[in-house]
Amino acid sequence: MTKMTKLMGATAAVLTMGTAAYADGHSCTAEGRLSIIGNEFPAIQSVAALAQSCEGLEAEANLTADHQSLNVPGMTGDPAEYTSAIVANSSIVALLNEDVIQPLDDLVAEYGADIPDHMKISVNGEIMAIAFMANAQHLVYRADILEAAGLEVPTSYEEVLAAAETIREQGLLENPLGGAYASGWNLAQEFNNMYIGHGGEFFEAGTANVSINNEAGVATLEMMKALSEYMNPDFLTHDSNATSAEWEAGNVALMNMWGSRTGVLMDDEGSAEEVYSNTMVSGPLMVGDSGVPATTLWWDGWTVAKNISDEDAAATFQALAHAVSPALLNDETMSQAVWLIDGFEPQAVNEGVLASVAAGSKPYPMVPYQGLLHTALGNELSDFMQGNESAEQALADVEAAYTAAATEAGFIQ
């Protein structure tokens, strides 16, 4: 199976990067324009800063949380305002759908000999993006509370439920579970995780017709509902910021959280000593008997705009290729993300993401209409979570909302 071997290859590459470090001999020069649009978190800031430092470039970067609203309009014009968009596997589809980014095969052949294969994102055989970091949601737990309750670290959501019951029974914590269940994007993402964990498929193969109103969908919602019984009653307003705040206050013992957020949970700021020193990460949780972890893998990577001159495309490519080369890694940047770059040395906080990759988790689907389903899930599931309607009704609502949106967007004829 090529899928498995490639996945193993990628995992091996991630896990053995420590040995592959090599000195970066060449500095960076590129003639032309570089203009980056992307999200604003520190890892992307580092990449953009290094890319902009290349000599001979006319460089700028617009890193903002609103990048998704800006990247398509900003790359549609000719010449495009932005020569590169930094995207994730969820957001690259908007650029692909609108046909505003170019295949990178020629540029890779000319300037990208050093880019390892596991960083290349290809669609239908054409390289469309270069990924540089990975992320995933996985279990975070409080070692002291599990120990006090006499519990092992859970590996599945069924065990999490049992553990939550024990912790509550023993009076250790009132609401031992946490989770980013805020209505909207977060809640939909938890559904996606759990649905994939149940072995569900979102669409009828090869079409845009949704099919989630099935056994896996109902089981997913019931598990989410069962978990929510052990969460703070405000869980529908808890995004990952609020969930982390709950964690730091010491109110939560088990939660499914983004790998990129575990660093701040484990440092000595924001929480009492007993909380941060007992905060541990573990791999992704399983659910049911599908054998697929209930989580999704994410990458962030850069693209090159289509509507720009060849010169600018080459300059953009060279600068960004340099920015995600081992030259990026130093003491400061090393801990900013789980880099896919050769020479990355995993830290303790990264174990959860690496374990998720190693456990054979699925990537977040790179499907043209996945975003529409995500929005529909986010809007329609909260009625069920509040106990106002049945799981079947909620899933039927999601399907109806998605179908209306996908029809308008032209995916369903």
Next chain:
Amino acid sequence: MSHTPTQRKLPGYLSALLTTFLVVWLIMAAVPFLWTLWGSFKVEGDFFSKADWTNALTGELTIAETGGAFTGQGYYGAWVQEEFWRAVMNSAIVCFFVVTISLTCSTLAGYALSRSTYNYAFWFLIAALIFRAMPPITLVSGYLLPFFEWNLWGHLSTTIIVLVAINQPFSLWMMTSFFRNIPKDLDESAMVDGCNRIQAFRHVILPVMWPGVITTGLFSFLLAYNDFAVTALLLEKDNQTMIPKIASFLGTTQTKGNVMFAVAAVISATAPLFVLILFFQRQIVSGLTAGAVKG
């Protein structure tokens, strides 16, 4: 305005009732500010105080993390590390030009609207008002493509013009009602004396219109100062104004933000408004009294 003594004296029970009501209202109005001001000198754990709300007062974690019960970390982070002053300068530029341009346009148009007796003047006002109902987020999303296409996107000047336009209906409405309360005889007698419209406006209306202009200007200022929908999507990171900058401190789904930077920045951003209101509250009231809102 003259008050007769009888009018000033209130029966005891009524006076007590009004005083109680006023005290409750003042507490409601001021406490969130005082709370935020106090909290801005704490660390995040204490500001949220999810473990115990009294931590916000005693600053338990602040003491543990910084050694003192108060810390300026939030302010240092926002102003020095994140260069909040850049956003302050951008906001100052945007506000100054929005207020000036907006007032110039709406004063001229408002005057004309108040003096015209043709039906189209009425429909002009109504159309402006109805168009104001279009949700700004839809308008702004519609701007993106053409603005990128014509290379207008990302500049302060574009944002200023957009804010002026969005603000026009409200300013127009206020200025028109204000001018209606300046007797027509004033400028008409000037025109009988041989002035043309523009001269009449300049010599007769201009000197008496300031209260209304100041009031309208303050509302325009608040709009530009507090805007998020337009500035967040139309400005580049480099020339961001304060409110989007504050929002960017709050973090994203995958990464933690610096909430305390945001809190400190909020206090910093509100301080100028305090000064402004202190200086201008008399003018707002007198401007409104002079008739800007008499319909």
Next chain:
Amino acid sequence: MRHKTFLLFVAPSLIAMIALIVFPVISVVIQSFHAQHEQVIEVVENCGPFGCTQTTAVNQEATQALREAEPLGRWVGMDNYINRGHLAFAELADAWSSSDTWGEWWTKVMNLPFYSAIVFTLTFTFIVTPLTIALGFAIAVAVNSAAKAIRGPLIFVSLLPFIINPIVGSLVLFWMVDARGILGQAIQWLADDPDLSVKASTPMMWIMLMVYGIWHSAPFAFVVFYAGLQTVNQDTNEAAMIDGANRWQRVRYVTIPHIMPLVTFVALIQLMDNFRVFEPLISFSAEAHAQSLSTYILSDLTGETVLFNSAAATSVLTVICVGILLSPVLVRTWRDFKRA
């Protein structure tokens, strides 16, 4: 005033509004009758750091031809307006025929996103607007009867909720009403229920949003009414007193008629702003409990795939609703205009 002079005076304002409001609004209306092109989907293999998967993608070459033929998209007439995301005629009819009781029918209607959004929006508008006016008037009267020396500070403090940025103001309030925050604890203590959480119940969330709405806009109503009170004709007041009118009658027959035009003005601005309620819902993460027309538009515009046509249809419906809502005020303004 002559047409030419009129045009000269309104030109700057007119140009700005035509370019940045009228044209965009026309374009929004046109787009609300269109939908995206049919996308040609093909099965492809995607590869990345986590291996390869079979999935689908848009075939750009096939779709390109359609795009060039019709740059605006497919003309779909009223489809955007009547699909499930908006007026949902088919779903309404279905709910009607399949429901035995009014309650059942209502539940089904409330399950449709547009209708639940409009019900919240209207409830918010019609509760917050009158209460804002009432509270603003009460504060104005109270401040007006205070000693002159302390009126300045009183006005200053009273204006605070209005000048604070709505996003930030509601966020601060949201943090304070957390079940473990200071206000949340106070509410629990008052209600004598240690498990009460404002954020967990729909009715409490609605009340919170409305309280915030009133708190935020009452100062605006206050300052307008306070200004109005300064100009109440004292002669009339005294005459009424001599005629034996008591305090209440004087308020009823002298003060209130005097500030009636101000009430119209405040009502007009408030109706319009409340109908577009947006910021507090975002800051309160209220999506699970309340959705307004504006947040509904936002969810169309901020997904991974932007549904501009759908957002355009909702926006046009919003404008129509505001038009209907304002019509009594507009009729009144028309009369005033003709009288002037």
